[in-house]
Amino acid sequence: MRSSLGGKHVSGQERIVRPEEVEEVILELHRRPKGDWDFQSIKIERLKETPIVLEKSLPVRSYKFPRVGLARSRAAALLEDVCGINAELVRHLFEKLSRGVKDGENLRGALLVDPWSGEILAENIRTILFDWLDRKKITERLLKRGFTTRTVDALALATKNVFCGVEAEICISDDPDYTTGYIASQRLGYLRMTPLKEKGNPLGGRVYFVKKEKLEKVIQCLRSKPVLIAGVSL
Numbered sequence: 001m002r003s004s005l006g007g008k009h010v011s012g013q014e015r016i017v018r019p020e021e022v023e024e025v026i027l028e029l030h031r032r033p034k035g036d037w038d039f040q041s042i043k044i045e046r047l048k049e050t051p052i053v054l055e056k057s058l059p060v061r062s063y064k065f066p067r068v069g070l071a072r073s074r075a076a077a078l079l080e081d082v083c084g085i086n087a088e089l090v091r092h093l094f095e096k097l098s099r100g101v102k103d104g105e106n107l108r109g110a111l112l113v114d115p116w117s118g119e120i121l122a123e124n125i126r127t128i129l130f131d132w133l134d135r136k137k138i139t140e141r142l143l144k145r146g147f148t149t150r151t152v153d154a155l156a157l158a159t160k161n162v163f164c165g166v167e168a169e170i171c172i173s174d175d176p177d178y179t180t181g182y183i184a185s186q187r188l189g190y191l192r193m194t195p196l197k198e199k200g201n202p203l204g205g206r207v208y209f210v211k212k213e214k215l216e217k218v219i220q221c222l223r224s225k226p227v228l229i230a231g232v233s234l
């Protein structure tokens with residue numbers, strides 16, 4: 001489902017469901033946008049292959065910092081220590097995301113960057129075809145532990161990314177009121193960090209660090225491999 005207002009994207013979500021759930025989920029998606037919209041499109045298609053079922057998501061942790069600068073420094077230090085990605089490169093990319101990657105605007109998909117050279121390999125790459133095996137159960141568990149519905153979607157996306165060979169990811173929301181972002185990798189898990197951007201900024205985005213030699217395989221997986229996740233690692 002995607003909804004827009006005056007041509008500007010306001011809400012979107014993708015789901016993988018059983019045939020008997022389709023009607024119910026169409027209604028859920030129709031009601032999903034919280035704000036106003038003047039266009040909504042809901043497209044349904046049959047999967048071309050059986051989804052891979054991952055036993056567990058990345059493990060989730062949350063960290064709070066007094067200032068954006070400190071959160072970003074910690075994120076950069078962790079990505080350098082654990083993933084070997086230059087901390088200066090990470091800081092530069094955070095800046096780029098919060099200034100608008102494309103002429104001061106948000107991308108609809110991620111920026112793919114080589115973790116060693118910093119070269120931009122591709123832009124606007126979207127992760128699609130992922131969901132929880134039992135979304136209701138996982139949502140209840142995450143909400144009970146104090147996480148938000150945003151975490152439900154972003155954790156599934158980050159888990160699929162790692163499965164597809166993304167070395168690490170950084171994300172800051174484009175919602176001006178939502179300052180929590182995250183970094184994720186196989187070894188780091190999914191680390192929510194508050195605040196990763198200044199309140200009021202409508203710019204954000206995602207960077208996926210992908211080794212240049214794996215680029216095509218990773219993009220192919222992100223776009224065409226259906227992935228379901230059975231459990232959440234808390």
Ligand code: AMP
Pocket residue numbers: 106107108109110125126127128154157172173174175204205206
């Ligand atoms: P959100 O987490 O929805 O606030 O999205 C933040 C940014 O991440 C957006 O502005 C897009 O640039 C990017 N993004 C959103 N959805 C996807 C996706 N499915 N795959 C890759 N990037 C995305």
